[in-house]
Amino acid sequence: MSVPGNLVRKLTMALRWGDMDAFGHANNTVYFRFFEEARIDWLSSLELGDAMADSGPVIIKTSATFLKELTHPASVLIETYADKAGNSSLDTYHLVKDADNGEIYAEGYAKIVWMDRNTRRSTALPDTLRSLAAQ
Numbered sequence: 001m002s003v004p005g006n007l008v009r010k011l012t013m014a015l016r017w018g019d020m021d022a023f024g025h026a027n028n029t030v031y032f033r034f035f036e037e038a039r040i041d042w043l044s045s046l047e048l049g050d051a052m053a054d055s056g057p058v059i060i061k062t063s064a065t066f067l068k069e070l071t072h073p074a075s076v077l078i079e080t081y082a083d084k085a086g087n088s089s090l091d092t093y094h095l096v097k098d099a100d101n102g103e104i105y106a107e108g109y110a111k112i113v114w115m116d117r118n119t120r121r122s123t124a125l126p127d128t129l130r131s132l133a134a135q
Contacts, residue, residue: 005083005092006134014074038080075100088123090112
């Protein structure tokens with residue numbers, strides 16, 4: 001699988017027992033939590049996304065494609081990629097991989113829009129993010 005964009009961050013996480021559903025595999029919502037944790041970790045590493053800042057990220061679209069069943073116990077590696085940047089938005093992609101053998105469990109997407117928290121309207125994407133986006 002070829003993920004668009006530039007690799008910007010890797011995060012390893014454990015699948016918790018409580019992440020499993022009645023069918024004995026990771027519930028589909030868990031993947032979105034993985035994406036969220038990876039995104040927050042990445043933005044925090046750039047000193048962006050502080051909840052008290054005047055502006056910050058909102059997600060306006062997200063999706064996942066589930067490729068392989070994920071069961072406990074497991075350690076996953078979430079890779080985050082920055083792709084195309086618009087005036088106020090950035091396309092991001094995620095891969096959820098087995099941390100040991102690299103097998104891909106899922107692919108994800110999220111469109112980030114930078115928002116002015118006072119006006120509740122989109123605002124210019126920070127230059128830090130724009131510089132990491134695929135050209």
